[in-house]
């Protein structure tokens with residue numbers, strides 16, 4: 118029984134490059150697909166673009182000082198491929214490489230474990246222009262070369278590598294997380310083809326990380342799916358949803374093959390990827406060492422009739438409860454729905470700390486590998502008061518309950534290496550600009566006006582500092 122967190126538990130928080138760095142097209146960086154996608158979203162919805170975001174590129178030393186003040190022993194960030202290789206290929210941008218060298222050096226000097234992610238949605242735009250990016254299998258070799266280069270550059274300072282961020286979310290929201298030219302957007306089989314290329318790329322990364330003596334883990338956006346009722350047909354629907362939304366990815370990472378039921382369903386509906394001879398061997402030879410869990414909410418499903426219309430995951434773009442644009446529907450397999458038992462955020466994300474405990478317990482039984490929480494957090498409208506404070510008690514409550522859930526799972530024997538909520542500081546939300554904030558540190562800017570991006574400590578900053586100082590014993 119563990120009633121407390123181990124001494125070497127990694128406490129920290131997370132960010133990703135394009136959401137926090139800024140300097141999107143300066144200092145030698147090439148454009149990434151996210152620079153293009155977010156430029157379009159800025160024009161369409163008034164969200165900020167990627168040019169400045171939280172200006173971490175110029176504030177990273179100040180940010181690390183604040184991380185140190187909170188007591189961080191880890192920081193999960195991502196490396197922008199197009200900052201290292203502006204054209205996606207082998208031509209190095211020395212200034213970009215030096216930025217990450219300095220970032221990692223600064224973290225180490227402050228006894229903070231650097232935990233880089235190799236890929237967080239930001240493919241070099243040059244590769245989209247060259248061969249339609251992830252739609253082409255050519256990307257696997259380019260990703261392999263990039264991963265090998267980065268891993269070798271930083272292998273002396275990095276132990277834990279996160280490979281690819283949230284493949285399952287990329288499949289669900291593919292045009293938001295990946296640039297898909299208009300003429301392909303109704304070809305839904307390509308969602309799974311892109312994912313197959315990512316699985317091959319992920320296997321390549323694992324190979325290079327192992328060769329360099331590191332440990333590799335994919336970050337999966339993980340939401341367990343509950344059945345809406347105890348009716349047997351709803352139970353099967355939930356099983357189907359878990360197979361297609363969750364185990365379809367995990368079985369590849371940790372067993373080296375596609376989940377059988379999910380792959381069969383995809384084949385029956387002409388959605389399955391083309392798999393070349395030898396692909397699954399590559400997965401089997403390069404299994405991951407740990408799972409990086411990005412947990413925000415749980416989901417719910419019920420049975421779906423065979424004549425229902427196929428639909429993909431909806432979203433809430435306004436931050437007004439109930440403004441969800443629709444629910445994923447796979448005829449004769451499952452239909453997603455709200456869970457009437459749970460409260461939600463303003464963006465309709467269910468709040469369910471017990472769901473995280475469920476994930477740890479369930480996945481540890483199935484795969485028996487260690488976890489690291491690399492995202493967990495509450496997206497909310499934060500208000501900066503006249504005396505420059507942010508009273509984000511709702512965020513404190515959310516984080517407290519999820520840390521307690523982590524502790525309960527650990528007391529049942531589950532191995533958790535660290536907890537890095539989303540996000541260390543406010544950043545550009547992938548779906549809602551700067552209106553929806555997650556940070557422990559407030560960044561003074563709006564979507565329309567980047568102002569000076571001044572850093573202001575939120576109440577959650579002070580609370581988390583106390584949590585870390587007590588090694589998780591004091592969650593008040």
Ligand code: BG6
Pocket residue numbers: 133136282283286338411492496539545546547548549553
């Ligand atoms: C995860 C991503 O899906 O969720 C992050 O890895 C993202 O990049 C986070 O920011 C929260 O989602 P959103 O859309 O609210 O920013």
